[in-house]
Amino acid sequence: MRFVFVHGTGVRQDRFDELFRQVSAGLLERFPGAEVEPCYWGREFGAELRAGGASVPGTNPLAPTDVDDDPGTAEWLLLLTDPFCELRVLAEIRTGAEDGGFGLPGVRSAGETVGGLLRGLPRDLDPGDELAVLLRETGLADGYRYALDTVSDSEEFQDACLAAEDDAVAAELALLTGRAVVAVLLARARDTTLCTGDERDRLVDLLSDRLGGTGRGVVTGTLGVLFKLGQRMTTQAARDRWRGDFTHEKASEIGDILRYQSRGEPLRAHLEKVIGRSPEPPVVIGHSLGGIALVDTLALAALRQPPLPVRLLVTVGSQAPFLHELGALAGLGPGAALPAGFPDWLNIYDRMDLLAYLAEPVFAGDRRVTDHEVRSRQPFPLSHSAYWRLAPVFDRIAQALR
Template sequence: MRFIFVHGTGVRRERFDDLFRWIRGGLDERFPDADVVPCYWGDIFGSSLSAGGASIPGVATTRGADDPGETEAAEWVLLLTDPFCELRVLAALGSVDDGLGMPGVQSVGERVADSIRKVPRDLSSDSFDADELTVLLQDTNVIEGYSAALDALMDSDEFRDACVAAHDDFAAAELTTAASRAIVALLLSGAGESVVCTGDERDRMVDLLSSRIGGTARGPVLRASGVLVKLGLRWAPQSVLDRKRGEFTSAGASAVGDILRYQARGGPLRDHLAELIGQSPEPPVVIGHSLGGIALVDALALAAVRQQPLSVRLLVTVGSQAPFLHELGALAGLPPGATLPPGFPRWLNIYDRRDVLSYLAGPVFPGDPRVSDHEVHSRQPFPISHSAYWKLGAVYDRIGEALQ
C-alpha cells in the first residue's frame, strides 16, 4: 500500500526529515508493507526573501539610542502600557510633607486636583464650544473616552499620592503635565485600533489639557520622565525593535510566506501533486498536514471538476485549514459554497481542538458520506499541538480504521 505525505507551511528539509521519520515509523508499525513516499516541496514551491529582507525597515540600518524620536517613543511605550506610571514616580520623588501647611489653605496638589475636577466633561454639549481640543479629540477618534479618562485619573491612587507629594509650584507644574499625559495615554490605549493619531497631535492634546487644567503649554521636563525613559529604552528601543523585527520577519518568512505564495501562485505545487499521484502504481493514500492538506484538497477538487479525477484511495488531512478556507470562499479548487464534486475521494479530516489551525470538514459539507472528522488529543497547547499529531498513535489507528 502506498502512502504519500505532503508537509505543511514553513517546513524545510531538516524539519521535514524529522517529521517524515515519525510518520514513516507510525505507518510501518500498522502497515508492514507500506510504501511511504515523501513529498517535500519547501525548497521548490516554498517562499523565500529574494532580496535578502531588504523590504524590512531597520534591517539594513538602525538608529542609536540618542535619537530624540526613540527617547520619546520609549516614554510613550510605557505610558500606553501603564498610563499612571509617571504619577507613581512623581509620588515617590516628592518631598516629605513638613506638616507646616497653613490651616484652611489649599495645597498645591489639591489645587491641581480641583482644577481637573472643574474641567467640563461633556464636550458634545451644545452649550460648550467646539474648541481646538474638542476638534482634536474628534479627529483622532478618542473623544468618546474623554470623560471616563478624566474620572479614571481622579479616582486613581497614583494621582492622589502624587497630589499629596506636591508641595511647591514646580511640583504642581510637574503634576499638571503628568496628569495631562496620563489622560492622553488613557485615551489612546482605551480607543485601541480605532485611534488615528500622530505624535504631533498627541503632544498638542497634552498641551491643551495642561492649559485647561491651569498649567503652561508643554510644561516642565518631568523628573519622572528622566527615570522612566531609561527603563523604556532598555525595554523597547527602536534599534532593538528593528533588529527583532528583522529576526522575526526572516524567521517567519517561510511560515507565512508559504501560505501567501500558495494563495497567489499555488498552481505549480498542485500540478506537482497531481503528477506524483498519477505516477503511483496503485491508488495511494495521500496525507496532507496543514497547507499540504489545502493543496491536496484543491488539486483533487480541480481534477474532479475537470472530469479527470485523480485515483486516490483515501485523502487524509491533519491539522488543516481547508474547510475554513472553503467557508471563506478562498479555496482554489472549489467555488464559494460549492459541494464536493463527483470523483472526489473519501476524506478523513483529523483535528485537535487545541490546535487553532485545525478545522472541521463535516459541517462544511453536510450530508456528504465521503467526509468524516476525527478528533485526537495531544494535550499540548498551540503551537506545539500543530505538530504533535505525528507522535499520536490515535492518528495512525484512525487511518487504519478508514482503510479497512
C-alpha cells in the same frame, strides 16, 4: 497501503526530515508494511528572500545610519504597554522622597485638586471644542469617556494624587495624567486609530492644561526615569535588528503562504503528479498549508473529472475551512459545496492551535467531512506542531480507514 505526507508552511529540508520521521513512525506502528511517501515542496515551491532581506529598513548596508531616535517613541511604547506606568513611578518617587511633606488635616493637597479636576471634566464635549474635534479626526472620540473614567478610578492615579503635595509635583501629575488618558485611548483603539505623534502630543497638551498643568515641555523626574528605560529597550538600532531578525526568521513561514496564494498552481500540479503516480489510491495527509494545497488540488481535479484516486484526505491543523469561509480557496468558489468526486475528509484539530479550523460546520450536511479534536496541552504556537507526537492523531486515522 500507501500514504503521502505533505508538510506545511515554513518547513525546510532538515525540519521536514524530522517531521517525516515522526509521521512515518506513527503510521507504520499501526500499518506495518505500509509505504509512506514524503512530499517535500519547500525548496522548489517555497518562498525565500531573493535579495537577502534588502527590503527591510535598517538592514541595508548602503542606507544612511545616522537615524536619530525620537524620545517620544520610546516613552510611548512603554505607555501603550502600561498606561499607568508613569503615575506609578511618580507615586513611588514622591512617597519615598526624604523631603516629603505631611498633609494638613482638612486641607486639600495639590494632587487632590488634580484628581477633582479630572473627575469634573465633562464627559460630553461641545462639538466645536478643539479637543472634541481632534478626538473625532483621530478616531478616538468613542473611547474618551471610558479613558477618563479608567484613569480617575485607577489605584495608580489615586496614589499619585496623594503623593503630589505641592504645586510643582501637581503640575507634573497633570501632565502625566493627560498622557495616561491618551495612552488608554490609544491602547484601546489599537490600529483602528489614525493618529500621528503630533496629534497625540496635542491631545496631551489639551488635557493637561485642563488639569492645571504647565505643558509637556517640562522634563520631569518621572519622565527622566522612564525615558532612560525606554531608550534602552527601543533604540532605533535595536528595532532595526529585531525587525531584520524577525523578517529573516519568519520569511519562509509567511512567504510560503503568500506565494501559494498568488502562485499556487505549480505546487498543485506537483501534488497532482505525486498522487497520480501512486500504484493504488493513497491516503494523503496535509499539515497546515499542505492541507490547503491538498483541498485545492483534489477539488479542482474533481471539478475537471475524472477525480484523483484518493482513499482518504487527512488535514491536520489546517486553515482550509477558514479560507473557504472567506472565499479564498483556489479550488472552490465562495460558498461552493465539495464536488462529487471529492474523497472522504478527516480534519484533525487542536483548539489551542490558533491555525486550526473546523470543516464540518463549513460543509454542513456533507457526510464525507469529519472533524476530530485532539489535545496536546501545549499553548500556541507549540500546539501547531505537536500533532505528530500525539497517538490519538494516528489512532483516528486508523479508525477512519477501518
